Amino acid sequence: MTRTTVSTTKAPTTANPGMAPAARRGTVVEFSGVSRQFGEHRALAGFDLTLHAGELVALLGPSGSGKTTALRALAGLESADAGTILIDGVDVSTLPTSRRDMGMVFQSYSLFPHLTAGENVEFGLRMRGVVGRDRRRRAADALALVGLDAHYDRFAHQLSGGQQQRVALARALVTEPRVLLLDEPLSALDAKVRVGLREEIRRIQTDLGITTLFVTHDQDEALAVADRVAVMRDGRIEQVGTPEDLYCRPASPFIADFVGLSNQLAGLVRHGFAEVYGAKLPLVDPSQGDGAVLVAVRPEDLELAGDGPDGVGPTGVVVATSFHGSLRRTRVRLGDGVVVSVQHGVQVRTVPGERIRLRFCGTPVSVDAVGIPGQRVMHGGEYGNA
Amino acid sequence: MTAAQETRSPVLHGTRPGPVAPGGVAHAPSRAARAAILGTIxxxxxxxxxAMVEFTLRKGLGGGYDASRWVALAQDGLTGQYRQVLVALGNSVALxxxxxxxxxxxLVPTLLLVHIRFPRLRRVLEFVCILPISIPAIVLVVGLAPVxxxxxxxxxxxxxxxxxxxGIxxxxxxxxxxxxxxDGVDVRTLSEAARTLGAGWGSVLFRVLVPNLRRGILAAAFIAVAVVLGEFTIASLLSRVNLQTALVVVSKSDPYTAxxxxxxxxxxxxxxxxLIGRLGAERTRPRRRRPIGGQP
Structure with a gap:
């Protein structure tokens, strides 16, 4: 296996010229039937996932879905009750953390406070017996990779949160680990720094071609950086696929709810179509059997159609409208009391109390035949943090 | 976005939220108030x-002061009749x-073990550790005598x-x-970070945890030294010689010298x-200058 040396002499804002292109590298990681119980709570229930070489997979899920437990099991910080974890085909389930050769960035700031940034990065090399000049040179190179080579002698308390996480990233990468584990590394940062750093993580990951597991509860983050996203629920994978798959072809209303915004509307499946408010919508999964279902319709799959008497689609009264920069979202209470969210252009203005008609765009929808507890508009944020 | 564009932490800028007195912590007492408090204490x-110094300088019943007792002690040293005090001092330092x-x-490994691996035992450990403070020394000795x-x-x-x-x-x-x-250090995360970097438990303990617990360990050492050097009851009741028991013996024959x-x-x-404080002083500067090939 060819290893990429974390080495650079240039600023980090462009792909590093000192590094080899992202040909293969990285290792294959396979979770197979991994289970973990904490008292009454089953954190992992037969968890299966494969990370291909050089791939960045985001584990996304609501609080308590088991995503952090899965990552910690791979790191060796939690032991699995059952199942195996293979790295390049070798079972590492019983290997201690210190011998798994992982790089990990934690949610909380985890720099050693008594060491400078450079010494923090040197730590992993020191543990591997790398001596003197070589160790310092490699630590300086790793800091240059994250744009902090000028901060070698700063202590953690002299760095901002974003800088601390950059140093933590350099520290995790300097040992050229087989797998990079990111446990919500951006959640403690403010929005702007978060976006900048996530792009940088993606750039470095792509440059190095290191297999990466990225745990997050932020759907935007997961969709923006991952090659594939695995959505977890109750200790299992609910759906795994590319960000486009998850957003455009959610396997269930839960996924539609969790990834993006969706209206959950009562409907009926008949002859391979979902019928809701008189509209016939194609199904993401045409094999769905006939019967009453919950239909997930995204706000951008609805449009305002004016309130003409001859129009098609449900009518309702505007409850509220909100401005989101490049778009507006309007909440409309339909005749049967259900409130739906509609996304439209900023040039279209609605006012509360205005009567309007909605129209379905005809985009394929996902449905859930399991119970209809009530219609509502939900989005990922309602599930809170993991 | 580059690292340089990020906002620095409040610590770096020397600012904190809320009203801050010039050059000090919010709501900190003024310099004069601090001087008054420290002066009084x-x-x-x-x-x-x-008062002790004054007592040792007294000439006797006739009144007046001189340093004859200090001179005598300095001339004879602790080799004569007070040699026992020197031995006792050695005992106390060794203790x-x-x-x-x-x-x-x-205590340190036990606390770390409970903190990292068995957090549910923390209350039990706290109870056990605090218990001796409620037991009078005489009761402790009665219990310890058979041991x-x-x-x-x-x-x-x-x-x-x-x-x-x-120790108890x-x-x-x-x-x-x-x-x-x-409580002020995220011991769990630091130890996990060290382990993922390849550190065994020994390295985690001595390279990561102990340096970050230096202040607490130092305080514990301070207290231990102070308590032991001033301890009399247990040593006396168990018929052992330490500094305090030796001083009591001396005071019976020569209170001035005592x-x-x-x-x-x-x-x-x-x-x-x-000396302990100096040895344990925290690092505030990097150990060495820039790394090879590093930027200025």
């Missing part, structure tokens, strides 16, 4: 020491070292055996000092604590 501590070692070797009689048969009755009893006496104070430090020796013991303890 200093006077309270100084008064008995000045202080022993007690500090017991505290550090037993020491057994210990004497097994390992002799050397004065060093007192370190075990002192010091436990509540040492526990609080170290626990307070532990007070001089007490003063010297105070100075010695002060210097010892100063």
């Amino acid at each position: 200093g006077l309270l501590f100084l008064l008995p020491i000045v 202080a070292v022993g007690t500090v070692l017991i505290v550090l070797l037993l 020491y009689s057994l210990l004497s048969r097994l390992a002799g009755s050397g004065v060093w055996t007192l370190a075990f009893a002192y 006496t010091v436990l509540p104070y040492a526990y609080r000092a170290i626990q307070a430090n532990l 007070v001089i020796l007490s003063l010297l013991a105070l100075i010695f303890a002060f210097l010892l604590l100063l």
Whole structure:
């Protein structure tokens, strides 16, 4: 296996010229039937996932879905009750953390406070017996990779949160680990720094071609950086696929709810179509059997159609409208009391109390035949943090 | 976005939220108030020491002052009739070292183990560690007497055996000092970070955790040394010789010299604590200059 040396002499804002292109590298990681119980709570229930070489997979899920437990099991910080974890085909389930050769960035700031940034990065090399000049040179190179080579002698308390996480990233990468584990590394940062750093993580990951597991509860983050996203629920994978798959072809209303915004509307499946408010919508999964279902319709799959008497689609009264920069979202209470969210252009203005008609765009929808507890508009944020 | 564009932490800029007095912490007392508080406390501590000095300089019933007793003690040194005090001082220092070692070797790993692996046991450990503070020394000795009689048969009755009893006496104070430090450090994350970087438990302990618990460990060591150097009851009741018991013996024959020796013991303890403080001072600067090939 060819290893990429974390080495650079240039600023980090462009792909590093000192590094080899992202040909293969990285290792294959396979979770197979991994289970973990904490008292009454089953954190992992037969968890299966494969990370291909050089791939960045985001584990996304609501609080308590088991995503952090899965990552910690791979790191060796939690032991699995059952199942195996293979790295390049070798079972590492019983290997201690210190011998798994992982790089990990934690949610909380985890720099050693008594060491400078450079010494923090040197730590992993020191543990591997790398001596003197070589160790310092490699630590300086790793800091240059994250744009902090000028901060070698700063202590953690002299760095901002974003800088601390950059140093933590350099520290995790300097040992050229087989797998990079990111446990919500951006959640403690403010929005702007978060976006900048996530792009940088993606750039470095792509440059190095290191297999990466990225745990997050932020759907935007997961969709923006991952090659594939695995959505977890109750200790299992609910759906795994590319960000486009998850957003455009959610396997269930839960996924539609969790990834993006969706209206959950009562409907009926008949002859391979979902019928809701008189509209016939194609199904993401045409094999769905006939019967009453919950239909997930995204706000951008609805449009305002004016309130003409001859129009098609449900009518309702505007409850509220909100401005989101490049778009507006309007909440409309339909005749049967259900409130739906509609996304439209900023040039279209609605006012509360205005009567309007909605129209379905005809985009394929996902449905859930399991119970209809009530219609509502939900989005990922309602599930809170993991 | 580059690292340079990010906002620095408040610490770096020296600002904190809320009203801040110029050059100080929010709501900190003024310089004059601080001087008054420190001056008052200093006077309270100084008064008995000045009284002791005054007592040692008295000529006798006739009145007047001279330094004859200090001179005599300096000329004879501690080799004559007061040699026993020197031996006792050595005993006390050895006991202080022993007690500090017991505290550090037993308490620190136990606290870390409970903190990282068995957090549910924390309340139990706290109760056990705080318990000795509620037990009077005399009761402790009554309980320890049979243990020491057994210990004497097994390992002799050397004065060093007192370190075990002192370890128990010091436990509540040492526990609080170290626990307070532990609460301020994310020990779990730091140890996990070190382990993912390839560190075994030994490296985690000595390269990561102990340096970050330096302040608490130092405070525990301070307290242990101070308690041991001032301990009388247990040593006296268990018939062992330490500094305090030796001073009492001297005071029965020559109270002036006993007070001089007490003063010297105070100075010695002060210097010892100063030395421990210097040895354990925190790092505020990098160990060495820029790395090879690093940017200026």
